[in-house]
Amino acid sequence: MWSSPHNAMRDNPDSPADIPPRMLVVEVEHWSAIAAGLDPATPAAVVFVGRITALTPAAAAAGVRTGMRRRQAQSECPALELIERDPDLDARRFAPVVAALEDLTPRVEVLTPGCCVVATRGPSRYYGGDEALAELVRQTAAGVLADAQTGATISVGIADGLFVAGLAARLASTRAPSTQVLVVPAGASAAFLSRLSQRTLAGAFSPLGDDPDAASDFTDVLGRLGLRTLGDVAALPVTDLIGRFGTQGEWAHRLASGRDFRLSQPAAAGPELSVETEIDPPADRLDTVAFAAKSLADQLDAQLTRLGQALVCVEISAETEHGETASRRWRHGFRFSPPDVVDRVRWQLDGWRSDNRSRPSGRISLIGLAVAETAPDEGRQLGFWGGQSEADERAERAMGRVQALVGFDGVTVGRLGSGRRFADLEQRLPFGTTGQADSSTAGASNTAGPRGTGASNTAPPWPGRLGAPAPAEVLAEPEPLVVLDANGEPVGVSGRAQVSAPPAVLRRADGRASAITAWAGPWPLDERWWSSRSRRQARFQLVLDDGTAHLCAVEGGRWQREATYD
Template sequence: MLVVWCPDWPVTAASAAAAALPQRPVAVVTGTLVVAANALARFEGVRRGMRRREAQGRCPELTVLPDDPDRDARLFEPVAAAVEELAVGVEIVRPGIVAVPARGPAGYFGGEEVAAERIIDQVATRTGAECQVGVADGLFAAVLAARRGLVIAPGATPEFLAPLSIRELHRPAEAQDRAELVDLLRRLGLRTLGAFAEIPERDISARFGADAVQAHRLAAGREERPPARRAPPPELTVTEPLDPPVERVDAAAFVARHLAERLHTVLARHGLACTRLAIHAATPAGEERERVWRCAEPLTPNGIADRVRWQLDGWLRDTRLSAGITKLTLTPVEVIEGTTLQLDLWRGEGRAEADERAARAMVHVQGLLGPESVVTPVLGGGRTPAERVHHVPWGDERVPAATPNAPWPGRVPPPTPATVPPVPLPATLTDPGGRPVSVTARAELTAPPAHLSWNGRRRPVVAWSTPWPADERWWTEPIHRTRLQLVVAESEKDSQTALLLTLTGEKWTVEGMYD
């Protein structure tokens, strides 16, 4: 595969749309998190995944621009068209990366290095965008080679991948979120792709899940998908005549959603899912446009609709089109078995109608009772189970109130209590003599607990953990708390309840109940 990579494309697209000066540090932010930064910003310490306030603290002159996937895809269309002038079979992996089989351009231009140079010059001449080209066996290795500007000889991909960091498996921009797997592998001592690839695949399959097996194949330099793929039946293609012709982006978005649902329903009926999608458009003047989108994960209805909308947005802004689009066709170029997917509860035929009815009902309730009347829980960071749950009004972006990956000293260890009362319940913990049990300055219980009284009942204590202290809000009014896990016996035979207790001052409260 030959991959063309435009570095920091979200920043490039955002800067072009906002006419920001390229010589200034620029970062693209979604919500409160940085999703991309240019070289000047990274030199000042700005990193992807950093909170916006921290990034501005490290670089006060940082220019912050909003994230917009539609804008990124629309402005990337000229780059894909420029590559397509020299190489056939162009596939957009995501805005900023296009891939093409290397054999064609290499044979035509007399070598992979020459083809790479010609494509770089072509993109710079046609669009003014900077890019790098990489060639390797497989898309994963080719993307890594493009980021380094390398051409890897056939068969040498495993040697190229072996010394690279295991963190390369985590690709959130390409919907490959493997942060937990990478963290686990690093803690196991597997710091490079080569070390991970040396483990037999059967051991990976026995210890980890299917995604780890997929990552193991990537680390070993093999293809992301099996080489034998099902040929899509011709009846899977969906076509929509457009009368009147579509000339506006908002109308294109409506058409994209309708066609995406139709295609997904047809694929689901055959037990298939699409991994490469061809979008074809025609105008009354006989003009035709076609683009292939490639995705590492099977496309959902929303994923199909997004790519169709992005592509139509780019085409409709093309001044070379003499009229609007009168016919739109979606063709699944590559499909996989639907049984290989882990579908969610609502996936399948009729999902769009159910989602739309539910969304309308929730919006109606918000109109009657206010935005805060319908909320969605979002899990974030915090020391207690109650602190970790943040309620976001329906329709708002589901962003956690606090960073989940922060250290959070003194936080409650897993597992998390299954039941968390809205307000901690007052409790009394006593020793065998009926005296109150407290905690010393060295975080030790003053006496073995014997009984716990809470919720109007007195229960005997069966077991307890070692208390752990936590100093909270030290920057304003310090609060010293000590938490304790214990098990109490219920009145029913052999019935027990595990609880999470907190001591604030001299008062115990129940913060959670475990299953």
């Protein structure tokens, strides 16, 4: 769930502040695949946190779609080549396109590598209207990428507000290459949106899309309620949506009605805020500059928090020891966090240093951050039963980077499985996946829960499974033991679960012996009795004279320690 719109807009929905300004969105489709140099004729895709984010035309023809899980995409196209997304590479390769657009208008804002936003009020008048501006922007971007022979699809959309303009750009990408421009007339947003699917509320240009999984769940509920299009959502009384979904429903109603309340003018920034720091001695390493930028981003975030504002658009400037300067604006679909700002600083400087036209000749001596636009910060309300926080998002980005370095299977998360043994409860999956785990685990459930939690959604009533308390430690490999009675004879269990004698001594493989002060059991376990892989086991809880408690089992006359209790 998300914070509600500004109260003034809510109280007066027809106020001028509620009329979205005209925006232009230019997007290069599947930019990550183009930046990575993937061959369009080869089935290949880019993966980020276990999901497909970009793909080649050959992969699309084979049935792969963006948003698919890694394993699902590979099942659709077994020959699919996968590479991990490199945000730094995406930004560095996109920098020449941004520089070319900045020659047309200085008010270019980078939303993500591969997508830029321009407020059209001034440029549109200068170049002769929205249609002329859109075509000029498309041709300029195409001219930069023509030498690379990437076959990139470049689409441009102009409409009232970022949400509608972004959707117009997406629809324009489906047109013929020479007509990939779509201009929605002023005031016609509601009619344009009315026929679009309700799932577009979970897209990249929607503030509801900040958490893709949560937004997808929300749009799925809308679909099950019979709201198939944005027109259906807009036709409902806003009070009904608020009563059912809270502020998330209010956001959805306003977006579906074409009233994107996110302000888009620099004047919305309010108090002029900027921070800068000198780097002495000047730095030639990006990580050194990023470290300094982290402190600045934290300072700026603290200032805005005291003012009750959230950072939406930031201008990053840098200066070298030779006096060379570079500045650029970066926009966020919802709000910037300090790590987001640091990422933009690194991307901008990396692109500056790789630009043959304006490459700096000296080291970075100054870095500055200036607020270009803010929005009222009314907080982000998570659900009562959990939800994704900014800390979760930072952790996901960090794990995604580690995964790109060590490989997809190198970073795993635990997942609560199901089964009769405690060893079945803990399963390991590659980070970012919620698909099937190792099916060889006996009795384990293969249905995972929400991404990042590793929780299982199924809990069958497994007969023979021990109840609470669960042990604190489950051994990956059981430890062999010898359990003796008071006469020094091995303790056994009959087929009817009868103990030959009370266990009195536990002897480990290294010869150490401990007295058993208390015990409980046996609890028989009979698995797959109908097959050749049948297993019979009797489990005991043993308390030793040193105060430790263990879960032990006897199988085939051999004892072993499987777990330890706290």
